[in-house]
Amino acid sequence: MTRSIGEALAAARDGSAQEVATAAIARARDDRWGALLHVDQEGALAAAASVDTAATEGRAVGPLAGVPVVIKDNLCQRGTPTTCASKLLEGWVAPYDAHVVERLCAAGAVIVGKANLDEFAMGSSGETSAFGPTRNPCDEARVPGGSSSGSAAAVAAGIVPAALGSDTGGSVRQPAAFCGLVGLKPTYGRVSRYGLVAFASSLDQVGPIARDAASAAALFDVVAGYDPRDATSADAPRGEHVAAVARGVRGLRVGVPRDFVAGADPDVRDAFERALDRLVERGASVVDVALPHARHGVSVYYLVATAEASSNLARFDGVRFGLRVEGADLTETYERTRARFGPEVKRRILLGTYALSAGYYDAYYLRAQKVRVRIAEDFAQAFERCDVVATPTTPTVAWRLGERSDDPLQTWLQDLYTLPASLAGLPALSAPCGTGEAGLPVGFHVTGRRWDEATLLAVAGALEGER
Amino acid sequence: MLDEAEVRQVARLARLGLTDEEVGVMRGQLAGVLAHVRDLDAVDVEGVDPLGLAPAGMGSREDDVRAGLAREDALAGAPEPVDEGFGVPKAFE
16 A cells, blocks of 8 residues: 555656556556546556656656556546546547646656546535445445545545645535545645546646645645636745744644534534644634635525636536437427436436526525625635634544435535635545544644645644544 | 425426435425525515625736637537537427
């Protein structure tokens, strides 16, 4: 088992990247968690061979040379299937590389395969995949979280030391929390979405999931940065985030919105409080802050994100990509093809279409956008008193497979802690902070100022020091 | 209150085929969600600019011509590539 990026890097320096890749492929082939949808043996071995050749010839290798990773299957990788875990894209082969794939390859990473996800990244349990659910390696009767379910499970199962997911409303952070891992959603604009299949464009970000903060930081440093092919990509200064992990938290002011945190289960709150105590022991201080509009995050998100999804997913119509189910005419072909979306995707397309439709736009979509601004204003005020805002990542530990699939609203309500940072475009991270009910992992969620991923990684590093 | 006719109308707008059973299930679920989101009605949004979140540094750029996806690559995954375009079923008689 490769536990960290550092171990894989050390092996690559010894000229044994191919051995590391072969072992990772073997673990990927032995996937009993439903973590992966595709294993790219040929591509992975070729990438590893070129790392070994470079090392043998004394040429420079990249910062992730020989590190096996998996990427969520809503990221395009030229020549490999990209399904978004949907029947609509079954068999579709991406004709180009996503920006983050280009970055990974240039850094010498070895992409072992494509990870399972909730269909089109819509879900928070991994159960909406058209190709079967993913199981949580910490407890196989439980969900791994979602939507980056396979990315988290592949890391938790030890198949790879790190993975890329995407996070629209918590899809990197929540599965990281459920699987006992570090998950980072970067600042909106930090990582190019070129080649990420769009779900909700005002929210989507690509982010790393890894076993430890240093590995997450190493992956983040590789994929972050300006790309003109994503109109929202910002030309922000790039940091040295690996160094930030060991920076410590002395003098850090951790803001806690007490009313909001009270919504979590007692076992989760206990683990959260213990983590706050550890940060205080290491020199941080805890201050009360208020996020009075954060409790509206679920309503705002499920109007805004579904509205954007209803527009973005219009392109899956049986004409340009993947599946077509023939009808008598063009309209019937659209309807029959799109009937193959799973129920969660249909529900969101319907809700989003409704929220945008004539007569309802002002009451739903426009009002949600305005409350979204209020949520962002809350953070701006909180950051006058603190450096990060902390809550649990989720109100409960991982639930059992099948336990909540009948009631979508109840599942959506579980996203309350991850949504506000997404809506405000701020960076946020989930770090492991001990265990709750049944010995299952609990996540510590920190939101930072725009572009301040470094402080979030320092918090994650400080929490690790006590493990 | 959302009724089944409205669900069918929204599905038609979204070009989404639904079975009768799905219409019934979705009606109930969406009605629940629409009741939940009424919490937003209590928020004072007087004077809020709904586009107030657009971050700095994301201004317009030069409209440069750049190489895009090759035509054959774009067509490779299409269900019905025809000559140099996407084939579609007839739209009307």
